[in-house]
Amino acid sequence: MARPSQTEEQSKRLLPIVCEVFSELGYRRTTTAELARRCDVRENILYRLWPDKKAMFLATIDDIFRSRAEKWNEILADRPAPEQAVDRIIEYESHHQGEHGFYRVVFTALTEIDDDDIRVAVVGMYKRFHQLVCSQIKPGHGSGDLESGLPTEMAAWGLVGLATVSNIIRELKLLPPRQRERMFASVAKCLVGGEIS
Amino acid sequence: MARPSQTEEQSKRLLPIVCEVFSELGYRRTTTAELARRCDVRENILYRLWPDKKAMFLATIDDIFRSRAEKWNEILADRPAPEQAVDRIIEYESHHQGEHGFYRVVFTALTEIDDDDIRVAVVGMYKRFHQLVCSQIKPGHGSGDLESGLPTEMAAWGLVGLATVSNIIRELKLLPPRQRERMFASVAKCLVGGEIS
DNA sequence: AAGAATAGTAAGTGAATACTTACTCTATAT
DNA sequence: ATATAGAGTAAGTATTCACTTACTATTCTT
Numbered sequence: 460m461a462r463p464s465q466t467e468e469q470s471k472r473l474l475p476i477v478c479e480v481f482s483e484l485g486y487r488r489t490t491t492a493e494l495a496r497r498c499d500v501r502e503n504i505l506y507r508l509w510p511d512k513k514a515m516f517l518a519t520i521d522d523i524f525r526s527r528a529e530k531w532n533e534i535l536a537d538r539p540a541p542e543q544a545v546d547r548i549i550e551y552e553s554h555h556q557g558e559h560g561f562y563r564v565v566f567t568a569l570t571e572i573d574d575d576d577i578r579v580a581v582v583g584m585y586k587r588f589h590q591l592v593c594s595q596i597k598p599g600h601g602s603g604d605l606e607s608g609l610p611t612e613m614a615a616w617g618l619v620g621l622a623t624v625s626n627i628i629r630e631l632k633l634l635p636p637r638q639r640e641r642m643f644a645s646v647a648k649c650l651v652g653g654e655i656s
Numbered sequence: 657m658a659r660p661s662q663t664e665e666q667s668k669r670l671l672p673i674v675c676e677v678f679s680e681l682g683y684r685r686t687t688t689a690e691l692a693r694r695c696d697v698r699e700n701i702l703y704r705l706w707p708d709k710k711a712m713f714l715a716t717i718d719d720i721f722r723s724r725a726e727k728w729n730e731i732l733a734d735r736p737a738p739e740q741a742v743d744r745i746i747e748y749e750s751h752h753q754g755e756h757g758f759y760r761v762v763f764t765a766l767t768e769i770d771d772d773d774i775r776v777a778v779v780g781m782y783k784r785f786h787q788l789v790c791s792q793i794k795p796g797h798g799s800g801d802l803e804s805g806l807p808t809e810m811a812a813w814g815l816v817g818l819a820t821v822s823n824i825i826r827e828l829k830l831l832p833p834r835q836r837e838r839m840f841a842s843v844a845k846c847l848v849g850g851e852i853s
Numbered sequence: 854a855a856g857a858a859t860a861g862t863a864a865g866t867g868a869a870t871a872c873t874t875a876c877t878c879t880a881t882a883t
Numbered sequence: 884a885t886a887t888a889g890a891g892t893a894a895g896t897a898t899t900c901a902c903t904t905a906c907t908a909t910t911c912t913t
Contacts, residue, residue: 463911464859485767487684491901501862503903512901563767570682570764572827582828589830609846616821617814617843623824624817630769631779633786646814649806649847659880659889666890688871698892700873709871 470508470518473498478519482560485567486516513576516568520580523564528591530559535595545596545651552622553643562626585619592618596651606652617650667705667715670695675716679757682764683713710773713765717777720761725788727756732792742793742848749819750840759823782816789815793848803849814847 476498481489491512495502509515534551535544557563565581572578592615596605605614625643628634634642673695678686688709692699706712731748732741754760762778769775789812793802802811822840825831831839 466859469860484770485684487682488767490899492899500860502901503863504861506902507860566763567767569824569827570685570760570767573681578828582830585824585828585830607846609842613839613842614846616825616839617818617846620817620819620821620843621814622817623820624813627766627782627820628813630766631775631782633779633782642810642813645806645810646817646847649804649811649814650843659882659887661889663889687869689869699871700893701891703872704890 466508469504473500473505473508474518474522477515478522478564479560481516481519481567482523482563485563486571487567513574516571517576517580519564520568520577520584523559523561524584524587526559527561528587531591531595545647548595549644549647549651553625553640553647556622556643557626557629562623563630589615589619605650607650608652609650614650618647621646621650663705666701670697670702670705671715671719674712675719675757675761678713678716678764679720679760682760683768684764710771713768714773714777716761717765717774717781720756720758721781721784723756724758725784728788728792742844745792746841746844746848750822750837750844753819753840754823754826759820760827786812786816802847804847805849806847811847815844818843818847 477494480494480497483489484493489512491502491505494515495505498505505515509518530551531548534547565584568577568581572581589612593611596615596618597611604610607614609617621643625639628639628642629636633639674691677691677694680686681690686709688699688702691712692702695702702712706715727748728745731744762781765774765778769778786809790808793812793815794808801807804811806814818840822836825836825839826833830836
């Protein structure tokens with residue numbers, strides 16, 4: 460009949476901006492007015508793309524995980540020896556942490572888990588994140604335990620925790636960058652096994 | 657002249673309740689009306705004890721650290737062999753994690769660090785927390801590095817991270833309690849050194 | 854070109870909320 | 884006893900904010 464809908468394209472176009480705002484301000488402090496301003500559209504246009512503010516946030520949670528997983532795939536794309544996969548990611552993470560607001564979104568989401576939809580989204584994200592880490596640290600080492608003596612799943616949780624503090628340290632400037640990177644790399648090595656460089 | 661002020665006593669009496677509400681709802685979702693309701697007083701009475709909502713939250717951040725540090729001192733009060741101090745705390749933490757809303761307050765505070773006062777409070781809290789962990793894992797092992805090969809300060813950050821994920825796992829029920837406890841204990845052992853039990 | 858659905862504009866609305874004000878009651882020092 | 888400062892009550896206020904509505908302007912199909 461008439462104009463074909465562009466909502467799909469527009470959602471895709473605006474979502475990164477929405478992500479950015481949520482990661483800067485957190486869920487509650489982000490107002491729909493601010494989202495509209497930053498997206499350079501009116502509020503009701505956002506409401507045509509998503510039913511409400513919560514839906515915008517849920518889309519953010521999904522997207523933020525997707526983009527992080529994508530980054531990792533890029534890093535590993537040129538197929539290094541599987542034993543080096545972990546080291547590559549550790550290298551990358553220790554330097555580029557927090558660049559895409561991943562943890563800021565996670566933190567603000569964690570204070571909203573009384574809401575079932577948000578809880579489900581966060582739980583899903585963590586499970587996939589943990590799985591992703593597991594799959595990356597496993598191949599290099601036979602089956603079962605790592606060199607450190609830890610089962611893969613446990614070491615993976617340790618790494619997730621390490622990434623979390625590391626981001627907190629970064630945000631709060633608790634350590635100078637170099638020192639933080641060394642800390643990340645050393646503790647990560649300790650968890651997955653191998654010498655400490 | 658007249659009645660002696662009881663503000664001191666009343667602050668002390670109400671602060672634990674205020675802490676509880678902030679840890680349940682986070683900073684933004686906590687309304688002064690709800691705080692008053694839970695404290696069973698009127699709003700303006702809270703405003704006589706603290707100048708504004710932020711001050712109530714800052715008091716919460718301080719108190720939540722104090723009470724955690726106090727707990728640890730209690731645990732170590734009956735002077736076990738210094739080598740066992742770490743194991744005791746690990747034991748305690750793996751079981752009693754999250755009981756006092758510590759991490760919920762931390763998470764909600766982390767999304768408010770654009771505010772300088774809150775930032776300073778959180779930075780202070782983390783520094784003291786890290787110091788506390790350091791002082792607890794150091795004595796058992798000579799000077800410098802731990803059995804794991806990690807410097808004490810690094811291992812301490814690792815433990816802080818571990819405690820963080822562990823609380824997230826608890827809140828999101830990502831693992832059944834027993835498994836979470838085993839994970840915590842194993843990864844902690846890996847970080848400070850010593851056999852994995 | 855006409856018709857129709859979508860994109861965009863601008864103003865508004867009702868509820869929530871941090872904080873206030875004006876007041877009464879109560880305990881204490883003298 | 885009583886004057887006085889603090890404790891408690893109750894209503895209010897200005898603002899913010901998620902979400903809506905009524906409208907105009909586009910762009911596509913036929």
